Amino acid sequence: xxxxxxxxxxxxxxxxxxxxxxxxxxxxxxxxxxxxxxxxxxxxxxxxxxxxxxxxxxxxxxx
Numbered sequence: 001x002x003x004x005x006x007x008x009x010x011x012x013x014x015x016x017x018x019x020x021x022x023x024x025x026x027x028x029x030x031x032x033x034x035x036x037x038x039x040x041x042x043x044x045x046x047x048x049x050x051x052x053x054x055x056x057x058x059x060x061x062x063x
Contacts, residue, residue, distance in 0.1 A: 011049065012054060014032075037049065037054070
C-alpha cells in the first residue's frame with residue numbers, strides 16, 4: 001500500500017507489520033495503542049505504519 005506520489009513514503013497495514021515481526025495483527029494494534037510503535041489513522045479509522053520506521057525497529061531488534 002502506498003500513497004499517490006511515487007516519492008511518498010510507503011505505508012504498511014497491521015497485517016504487513018505483523019508478518020514482518022511474526023506476530024498476530026491484533027498484537028500490532030495493541031502495540032500502537034500502547035505507544036510502542038507510531039501509527040497513522042486513515043480517514044476511515046484504519047491504522048497504517050510508516051515502512052521506514054518499522055524497518056528501523058526490525059533492524060534495531062536484530063542487533
